[in-house]
Amino acid sequence: MQTTTLGAAALEAIRGLFDDWISRSVTVPAMEWYRRTIEELRHVADATQLAMAIGTAPRRLGRSDLLLTAEDLERVRTLRPNFDPQYLSVDQLARIAFTVASYRGDDGAFASWFDKFCATAGINELIALCRGLPVYPAATLLEPRAREAVRSGMKPVFEAVVHYSPYPAEYFAEDAWNHMVVKAIFIGSSLWPIQSLDQRRNAHLARMLVDLALERWAAGRPVSAEVWRCVASHADAAGDAALVRAFETGGDKDQLAVALALQQGAEDRVDLLFEKPGLREKVRQLQSRLISERIGWEALA
Amino acid sequence: MAGRELACPCCNGTLTPEKAARLLDEIQRLTTMKEAQPGRGPVAAGAPTRMIIDPHAHMISRTTDDYEAMAKAGVVAVIEPAFWLGQPRTNVGSYIDYFAMISGFERFRAGQFGIRHYCTIGLNPKEANNEALAEQVIDALPHFLVKEGVVAMGELGYDEQTSLEDRALRLQIELAKEYGLPIMIHTPHRDKRAGTLRTMDVLKEHDFDPTRCVIDHNNEETIREVLDRGYWCAFSIYPQTKMGSERMSALVESYGPDRLIVNSACDWGVSDPLAVAKTARLMAQRGVGSDAIHKVVYGNALAVYGLNGEMDEQHWLAPAAIDQRTLYEGNSVLRGGQTPRIEEPGRSADDLQIV
Numbered sequence: 001m002q003t004t005t006l007g008a009a010a011l012e013a014i015r016g017l018f019d020d021w022i023s024r025s026v027t028v029p030a031m032e033w034y035r036r037t038i039e040e041l042r043h044v045a046d047a048t049q050l051a052m053a054i055g056t057a058p059r060r061l062g063r064s065d066l067l068l069t070a071e072d073l074e075r076v077r078t079l080r081p082n083f084d085p086q087y088l089s090v091d092q093l094a095r096i097a098f099t100v101a102s103y104r105g106d107d108g109a110f111a112s113w114f115d116k117f118c119a120t121a122g123i124n125e126l127i128a129l130c131r132g133l134p135v136y137p138a139a140t141l142l143e144p145r146a147r148e149a150v151r152s153g154m155k156p157v158f159e160a161v162v163h164y165s166p167y168p169a170e171y172f173a174e175d176a177w178n179h180m181v182v183k184a185i186f187i188g189s190s191l192w193p194i195q196s197l198d199q200r201r202n203a204h205l206a207r208m209l210v211d212l213a214l215e216r217w218a219a220g221r222p223v224s225a226e227v228w229r230c231v232a233s234h235a236d237a238a239g240d241a242a243l244v245r246a247f248e249t250g251g252d253k254d255q256l257a258v259a260l261a262l263q264q265g266a267e268d269r270v271d272l273l274f275e276k277p278g279l280r281e282k283v284r285q286l287q288s289r290l291i292s293e294r295i296g297w298e299a300l301a
Numbered sequence: 302m303a304g305r306e307l308a309c310p311c312c313n314g315t316l317t318p319e320k321a322a323r324l325l326d327e328i329q330r331l332t333t334m335k336e337a338q339p340g341r342g343p344v345a346a347g348a349p350t351r352m353i354i355d356p357h358a359h360m361i362s363r364t365t366d367d368y369e370a371m372a373k374a375g376v377v378a379v380i381e382p383a384f385w386l387g388q389p390r391t392n393v394g395s396y397i398d399y400f401a402m403i404s405g406f407e408r409f410r411a412g413q414f415g416i417r418h419y420c421t422i423g424l425n426p427k428e429a430n431n432e433a434l435a436e437q438v439i440d441a442l443p444h445f446l447v448k449e450g451v452v453a454m455g456e457l458g459y460d461e462q463t464s465l466e467d468r469a470l471r472l473q474i475e476l477a478k479e480y481g482l483p484i485m486i487h488t489p490h491r492d493k494r495a496g497t498l499r500t501m502d503v504l505k506e507h508d509f510d511p512t513r514c515v516i517d518h519n520n521e522e523t524i525r526e527v528l529d530r531g532y533w534c535a536f537s538i539y540p541q542t543k544m545g546s547e548r549m550s551a552l553v554e555s556y557g558p559d560r561l562i563v564n565s566a567c568d569w570g571v572s573d574p575l576a577v578a579k580t581a582r583l584m585a586q587r588g589v590g591s592d593a594i595h596k597v598v599y600g601n602a603l604a605v606y607g608l609n610g611e612m613d614e615q616h617w618l619a620p621a622a623i624d625q626r627t628l629y630e631g632n633s634v635l636r637g638g639q640t641p642r643i644e645e646p647g648r649s650a651d652d653l654q655i656v
Binding site: 122125 | 404406450623627
């Protein structure tokens with residue numbers, strides 16, 4: 001796992017970008033409130049004032065979407081690789097900025113506050129704070145709270161940690177990562193917005209996903225086509241059988257997904273798996289289609 | 302009538318001047334009704350077209366079936382007042398978890414059914430009597446008063462009208478002023494009329510603006526004073542103990558719809574999450590005008606609980622894009638520009654079998 005530590009200079013630069021982005025979407029008095037609050041949080045504010053700032057951010061700033069350009073994303077990613085703020089709203093970014101501003105150099109104190117605040121956060125607060133995980137200092141110490149959010153029964157809270165974020169791939173050990181991916185499938189969420197999914201595939205995860213697929217088939221329920229992406233490259237005998245079964249019994253999307261998973265993770269095993277000539281040709285044909293029609297995982301979710 | 306007493310003709314009980322005035326009101330109302338009543342027509346086919354807010358519903362005690370039925374009946378928003386749980390809490394931690402739940406998970410749960418969920422935060426009068434607990438809860442309140450979706454402090458008020466209850470009420474009225482929040486008042490089950498009057502006296506003592514305060518669980522005995530003193534006057538359509546739909550309709554006909562609010566107060570007891578919708582239907586059958594019905598089942602609640610800016614019609618008429626991507630999942634419950642899901646969800650009881 002390659003973690004990212006943000007230094008003071010990077011945090012300062014990120015603060016400047018956030019200020020710029022928020023100023024594009026809010027009124028002048030709202031922006032004055034935002035800037036005043038940031039300064040107070042950096043220098044004098046206590047936990048109660050921080051809670052007040054985070055709590056009232058939507059009322060003060062509204063909840064419109066950020067207006068970000070490709071250059072904005074590029075600039076922030078030179079400071080914080082793979083940070084993906086494009087689906088954030090103004091109030092969410094402000095809540096993240098307030099959290100960052102409250103850090104005064106004590107990792108332990110920051111992590112302890114973060115943990116305590118999340119325990120009683122409103123649902124929208126929790127979603128915003130989890131979306132900010134990649135840009136917080138003391139990121140390693142926040143891992144238990146991030147995992148707690150992954151355990152949440154609230155799908156948007158789960159997705160706030162898991163989707164469009166470099167944090168899980170950087171900070172979750174294999175067991176945590178695997179349970180996160182399996183849970184995404186289990187609760188009907190998507191895998192494609194998870195960063196570094198292919199890099200972190202492993203045999204244990206493939207086995208758990210195949211077990212889930214078998215359970216779903218036994219219950220007569222459909223299996224997400226995205227599952228095969230994490231199975232093909234690490235399939236054991238049961239995994240191979242499941243891939244063939246998904247291809248033989250599935251619809252167009254399932255067949256395309258199996259073909260794509262093999263293309264990306266186990267191209268050399270297509271002939272071995274699909275012994276029946278008709279099937280083998282079908283796999284090849286679909287793989288050509290995937291390329292010519294530029295079909296990716298998002299389309300197959 | 303000084304020095305003299307009137308006897309009630311049916312029970313021979315004492316008729317005070319106030320009771321006699323109320324009786325006269327009632328007679329007046331019945332006469333008017335007889336003239337205006339169009340007769341009981343059949344229920345109009347299909348779901349009600351009007352939107353409903355249930356501004357007093359303890360949804361953490363209700364099932365998903367209830368949420369589905371409420372959405373189907375036209376309920377677009379609910380307010381969950383903080384109260385006791387049927388069993389006293391033994392420590393501040395369980396209170397904090399409760400506040401977090403009604404401003405967290407329950408909002409999510411309601412959103413799954415296309416219903417917007419708001420809440421009130423406060424120490425209820427029953428548990429105010431546990432002095433050690435009460436102090437800790439009051440200390441914990443500010444953290445929650447600024448949460449998104451908190452539309453008032455409540456339920457505050459009296460239960461047995463003890464001095465500890467009085468202290469908690471007064472402290473919380475001051476907190477509501479400090480945090481710019483309206484107040485929802487729980488009026489006591491026993492000694493209701495005196496308790497209601499006393500509550501309003503205390504609110505006045507603390508100079509709390511009555512137009513920012515809802516007095517809840519009213520009945521025929523309390524409505525006049527509550528309205529006369531300028532408060533919003535709410536009624537819980539709660540079988541047996543509080544108010545019924547027929548009586549509620551009669552009160553709207555008699556007093557008019559201004560500042561009257563209907564709620565279900567549905568909780569863990571025998572109660573009906575469709576009580577507001579059913580009362581609206583009954584009022585329509587009895588000839589109450591649609592504007593008046595709209596006020597008492599929607600508009601008035603929105604006016605007072607929208608005062609601090611946390612509840613806004615736009616939340617269900619034109620949800621923010623961010624909510625559609627997250628809370629409302631964008632593709633399952635609400636999509637951009639769509640009206641809330643109040644139409645037939647297309648399920649019958651048989652569909653609920655787990656196959």
